[in-house]
Amino acid sequence: AAELMFEKYKVPALFLAKNAVLTSFASGRATSLVVDSGGGSTVVSAVHDGYVLQKSVATSPIGGEFLTDCMMKSLESKGVVIRPRYSFKKKEVSPGDYKVVDLDFPNTTDSYRLYHMRAIASDIKETVCRVPDTPFDEVAYANVPTTSYELPDGQTIEVGAARFKIPDILFNPFLSQTIPGIDGFGDSTSIRGLPRMVLESVNRCDVDIRKELLSSILLSGGSSSILQLKDRLEKEVLEGVPPKCPGKGFGKWKFNREAIQCLDWREHPCIPWVVPANVVLQSRV
Template identity: 80%
Template structure:
């Protein structure tokens, strides 16, 4: 499994080469190369480039885990919104290219639910590229009740980056300068010029800084953000990689509130062109919509078992604000309870934790989709073995 950060891939765009050269992982991305583009195999959490996924899996098996996939059954976590075609492509790739002995596909929301010891829950998974709200009942995702939004951590990072740029703050990527010591303890910044650096690499490097700012200073406001109310909030200092210290005020609250009010992004210079942000729903609306699409007899249980997952869900005060907003919008009889691990690492990797629990159960061993079954029934059999 890879999260949205390590799932990024760099490639050399030199047109004279017959085949693109691929570099995988964050370590490869830390080294700037001329003409190198940065691309992701995912869009809104769904695979759009299987060649890159193949390379990432190969890197994970051979260079990180140091295993031969032929010797290990694979449990693969998948988005709750995955299409039958996507599932079959993943199965085909693992059986044909990696010769795995057996495979099981499990939905992200189900694994998050298992990680918290629940078979029924409403999972709010806010990751890098998207936010997905999915109802899980007796260990299965109720597909009719899945709500999605393209607003995730990367969108919020872009909001922060554009807002700072509109105020004249320059975020210098780490590769674009060096520090020269002019006297003991005193440094001068020397700009470096790399004309063959691609726009996608510049953007990746700048986003890395904006993302750290977001994670360091942002906090979800207790009530919906209003410019006038937050005009005089105390400023919070942040030291940039080049040694410059900037002061961040209202943006600390405005950026995270985009999760609750997507149309707020329209007020940030440079983000106005993002399509449909005015029609997108905030987190509370997605939760209510998802629960209302479920049978009446399980709605009460879902309201009392709302699980937060994904890196973006670790934003300060997000749990408290979501619970407060839902209490105002939910039916009076509902007992709203938002649950989240106090450990941000556990929230970010709840899918992986749930997968490790599921794969270790004795009762799970009979559920594998084996290589023999694949060869006998074909790849479409995955739909029956892994509903």
């Protein structure tokens, strides 16, 4: 990578940094616990004085793309057909009345079709999903009110319990095994939910900095923008913290209003605990 930048693009200087460090600096902090939930995975890292503590890094293969696949398989199991945008066109048969006409592209590969189907499923996930206040339960959410979503071909679908079940996989990964067509994780013990990853990461660090890390939890990545994820994470992490904070001389531990912050304030206009605009812009990240 360095050779490419210097030899081809002729850059005068190059600086490489880890995502967690940049996330921490973007919020104006040198020490923080970064929860990065992106498309392909979720990573929890402790940053202390501008350096990532490697022993604290906790990873999970659960990310936004996996949640999108879960949403797509869940809809397919209910008989919903997601038609890629390129496979049809709408023809107006009368004013305000449109007919869907199929288009034939024989040379289109399966991977290209799947890519477009995932794009639609991802939009459904981002539009209707929200993290439940409590761990998802099939019986409790069986009669939850549905939310309507109009597919590109004009078909309107109703999304019920799945809009709570899918995002809760971030907290309970084995919930994905109940979705038809999704491969399970077997007996692997390395797959943990977000709260457990946060607590494990903190416990791997020295006791002297644990309180500071728990007071500076930063959320980043696209999957962290799911509604109510911040509130649910704060609740479960607080429940998992022992009555006495493990640091020396620390009294009873409790979260303050800035315990968990969302890095991108533009995606969370309704949450008051966000990083100010000038901090994000000054960081140039």
